Amino acid sequence: MKIGITCYPTYGGSGVVATELGKALAMRGHEVHFISYAMPTRLNGFIDNIFYHEVEINNYPLFEFPLYSIALASKMVEVTKFHDLDLLHAHYAIPHATSAFLAREILKSEGGNKSEIKFITTLHGTDITLTGLEPSFLPTMKFSIQKSDGVTAVSRFLKEKTQQQYQIDKEIEVIPNFIDINKYVREDNEKTKCFRKNFAKNDEKILTHTSNFRALKRVQDVIKIFNTVKEKVDSKLILIGDGPERSECERYSRELGISEDIKFMGKQDALVELLSVTDLFFLPSQSESFGLSALEAMSCGVPVISSSVGGLPELNLHGETGYIAEIGDVERMSKYAIELLTNEKRYEHFSKNARKRAEHFSEENIVPMYEKFYDKVLGM
Numbered sequence: 471m472k473i474g475i476t477c478y479p480t481y482g483g484s485g486v487v488a489t490e491l492g493k494a495l496a497m498r499g500h501e502v503h504f505i506s507y508a509m510p511t512r513l514n515g516f517i518d519n520i521f522y523h524e525v526e527i528n529n530y531p532l533f534e535f536p537l538y539s540i541a542l543a544s545k546m547v548e549v550t551k552f553h554d555l556d557l558l559h560a561h562y563a564i565p566h567a568t569s570a571f572l573a574r575e576i577l578k579s580e581g582g583n584k585s586e587i588k589f590i591t592t593l594h595g596t597d598i599t600l601t602g603l604e605p606s607f608l609p610t611m612k613f614s615i616q617k618s619d620g621v622t623a624v625s626r627f628l629k630e631k632t633q634q635q636y637q638i639d640k641e642i643e644v645i646p647n648f649i650d651i652n653k654y655v656r657e658d659n660e661k662t663k664c665f666r667k668n669f670a671k672n673d674e675k676i677l678t679h680t681s682n683f684r685a686l687k688r689v690q691d692v693i694k695i696f697n698t699v700k701e702k703v704d705s706k707l708i709l710i711g712d713g714p715e716r717s718e719c720e721r722y723s724r725e726l727g728i729s730e731d732i733k734f735m736g737k738q739d740a741l742v743e744l745l746s747v748t749d750l751f752f753l754p755s756q757s758e759s760f761g762l763s764a765l766e767a768m769s770c771g772v773p774v775i776s777s778s779v780g781g782l783p784e785l786n787l788h789g790e791t792g793y794i795a796e797i798g799d800v801e802r803m804s805k806y807a808i809e810l811l812t813n814e815k816r817y818e819h820f821s822k823n824a825r826k827r828a829e830h831f832s833e834e835n836i837v838p839m840y841e842k843f844y845d846k847v848l849g850m
């Protein structure tokens with residue numbers, strides 16, 4: 471099959487999932503065409519069957535705002551026609567689903583051999599729970615979802631939320647996030663031993679969080695939890711990623727007098743190595759449709775302490791792979807963390823369970839769900 475994938479190319483869960491999906495589909499013999507304004511960050515190196523098409527935007531002085539959605543639709547039309555695509559797949563509804571709708575209608579009106587092209591939209595989270603709800607986007611969002619030939623959501627929570635909030639009865643297929651369980655596996659070698667020595671003394675535990683440091687990730691809660699945990703358990707905190715809240719978090723850790731024990735790493739590619747030296751992972755988000763970062767940690771055998779919002783309880787099983795608590799309940803999250811870090815037997819059990827749970831979401835299990843869905847939408 472020849473598939474056109476559009477996603478946000480920079481850091482962010484939806485772009486990661488879309489790119490990894492494209493790579494996995496290419497490995498399975500499909501021809502994949504990425505259509506975006508920049509090369510997706512995870513699309514590094516040459517991969518057979520993968521092509522990249524950059525959307526060019528003409529900045530004519532009259533246009534105060536770049537007309538990306540229109541330029542994207544035109545590029546989708548061009549790639550569909552000249553590379554004979556079978557399907558367009560838009561990741562993150564705004565504005566990708568709208569551009570795909572426009573492309574489909576243009577191709578229909580042209581009446582050529584691509585007049586029957588179909589498009590699928592994958593909903594990832596904030597496109598539904600945050601940005602899509604803004605009055606300036608809502609009617610267009612609802613329309614674009616309804617007009618999609620197929621819609622997938624990354625959790626049951628997101629499916630239900632979409633149907634409720636947009637009052638649509640459109641069928642939505644749940645296809646969860648997935649992970650390469652052979653890559654995301656706990657490493658115990660000279661390199662990780664050296665990493666560990668860099669961060670903590672032998673008997674100290676390492677707590678980790680990774681995100682794009684937006685307010686909804688509640689990174690300050692992680693710092694509050696760490697401040698309590700370190701009273702009882704010798705430990706260090708690693709914060710990976712960057713974003714709008716980072717400076718405030720750095721200031722807050724200085725205010726608490728614990729900045730020496732916290733490493734702000736910024737954006738990092740060596741995620742597997744960092745997770746391999748991690749004892750406990752935190753994701754106390756205000757909103758989280760799936761929680762790809764928690765899945766990455768679990769695949770490396772790291773138990774997770776998370777909030778109970780969105781799709782997180784579908785991934786992180788309370789009392790098995792980690793613990794969940796109400797948003798902002800840092801006291802309970804600290805208690806759970808101390809409990810796990812001081813009970814070796816329970817910790818080992820949770821660590822094994824976390825890895826086993828992650829295996830449910832392996833590339834091998836999930837990517838065929840997308841292939842089956844493509845076939846269904848195309849009536850094959």
Ligand code: GMT
Pocket residue numbers: 481482483484485487562594595596597624647682686757758759760761762763
């Ligand atoms: O919020 C982010 O971290 C980025 C965002 C995105 O769309 O790029 O992530 C969303 O999609 C991920 C992949 O499907 C999910 O794992 C995240 O849970 C989701 N984020 C939120 O719902 C806040």
